[in-house]
Amino acid sequence: MTLRIELRSAILALSDALDLVGVNDFQHGKRVAMIARETGLLLGLPEKRLDRLVCASLLHDLGVSSTALRRRLLRLADRDERQVHCETGYRLLQPFAHLSLVAKSIRYHHTPWCELPGDLGEIDALESNLILLGDRVDALLLQRGLENPLFNRVGIVDDIAALAGRELSPEVVAAFVAASACEAFWIALVPRHVQRYLNDLLLTDWRMSIDFPQFGHVARLISSIVDAKSPFTAAHSLGVAQLARFLGERAGLAADVLAEVEVAGLMHDVGKLCVPDEIVEKPARLTPLEFSVMERHSFETYQILSHIPGLEQVAEWAAFHHEALNGHGYPFRRSAERLSREARIVAVADVFQALAQERPYRGRQPADEIPRFLNHFVRQGVLDPDLVALAIDNLDASWRAATMPPAERVAGLLPPAR
Numbered sequence: 001m002t003l004r005i006e007l008r009s010a011i012l013a014l015s016d017a018l019d020l021v022g023v024n025d026f027q028h029g030k031r032v033a034m035i036a037r038e039t040g041l042l043l044g045l046p047e048k049r050l051d052r053l054v055c056a057s058l059l060h061d062l063g064v065s066s067t068a069l070r071r072r073l074l075r076l077a078d079r080d081e082r083q084v085h086c087e088t089g090y091r092l093l094q095p096f097a098h099l100s101l102v103a104k105s106i107r108y109h110h111t112p113w114c115e116l117p118g119d120l121g122e123i124d125a126l127e128s129n130l131i132l133l134g135d136r137v138d139a140l141l142l143q144r145g146l147e148n149p150l151f152n153r154v155g156i157v158d159d160i161a162a163l164a165g166r167e168l169s170p171e172v173v174a175a176f177v178a179a180s181a182c183e184a185f186w187i188a189l190v191p192r193h194v195q196r197y198l199n200d201l202l203l204t205d206w207r208m209s210i211d212f213p214q215f216g217h218v219a220r221l222i223s224s225i226v227d228a229k230s231p232f233t234a235a236h237s238l239g240v241a242q243l244a245r246f247l248g249e250r251a252g253l254a255a256d257v258l259a260e261v262e263v264a265g266l267m268h269d270v271g272k273l274c275v276p277d278e279i280v281e282k283p284a285r286l287t288p289l290e291f292s293v294m295e296r297h298s299f300e301t302y303q304i305l306s307h308i309p310g311l312e313q314v315a316e317w318a319a320f321h322h323e324a325l326n327g328h329g330y331p332f333r334r335s336a337e338r339l340s341r342e343a344r345i346v347a348v349a350d351v352f353q354a355l356a357q358e359r360p361y362r363g364r365q366p367a368d369e370i371p372r373f374l375n376h377f378v379r380q381g382v383l384d385p386d387l388v389a390l391a392i393d394n395l396d397a398s399w400r401a402a403t404m405p406p407a408e409r410v411a412g413l414l415p416p417a418r
């Protein structure tokens, strides 16, 4: 396996994916990263710790996949509900060698300074409190409107100063007051500038490249976030990945290509994070307007994945899962001659897994009903006939691959489910 991915681009892509969950707080994680880092700079934190702080801030809300929960958190949901996403984020990051570094500060990012556990350690305590600072500043900013942060900052500094010694450490508040005295601090929070601020950060400490099996862990993390969006999509990405791998094996793909196909399956629906829960869970046919929102998801998948250097091809296999051989799929209207075998495999696995799973508008299809649907899509010119034949010839094994609970999976590159 020769493919290597830089961890920094994987983290930035993950941050873009999390941004999609934002309702009217788009780029929340990025603004928190900027506020926390600028404050950390005035506290004299060394570059290495600032890099870590940025990574933790970008990912701090990775326990939130649902747009409904996102909205409640914006209105400062009650404490117990708030803590759930902190614990989820902590749990999700634990298994990953590099990212587990920031798991603890994410776990405590809503815990008041005066209540942080005594054994947390100075680095994690300060990091979690800086994230909380950024989170509170952004919430206050969002209440006033993001279109002109410099004008709308009035009152925010006073509100934050009032939290010193309770929710926020006095030294964090003092550094924030000093950092935010500068107009540029506020002007830089608008979308265009905050994006550039992050892209320009070298994040030297995250520049190491990880090999493809390790990147599989990041893909698994992304799939967990996407699959947690709704009970109707639970384990969908995992099932698609596992079935795509199985079909790829049967089709004779080489081992390194199989690993990439599996990763494409894990991440194919990452763009779905931008679709509001009410649309994903609607128990009826979507209106044309709702469908246009739903149709965006595979384009968003492409946008996020294709910007990870080294992942360009996998991005196509993942994002073309709603394309059709006859050219009538979406969103790129690719037709047979521009759809690789790997992309066709992910498309067949996606349809198969979705049929095997309950949806809000229909029940789960039993295994022996699935060939009828797949053959219908072949006749319509949507799915590849040879790959569908492979799935049907191996129906029981395909069904197991698509629906087996994660714990029972014979893992390719998937770490054991937690």
Ligand SMILES: [Fe+2]
Pocket: 060, 061, 085, 109, 110, 135
């Ligand atoms: Fe949060």
Ligand SMILES: [Fe+2]
Pocket: 268, 269, 297, 298, 321, 322
């Ligand atoms: Fe999809």
Ligand SMILES: [Fe+2]
Pocket: 236, 240, 268, 269, 350
């Ligand atoms: Fe899907």
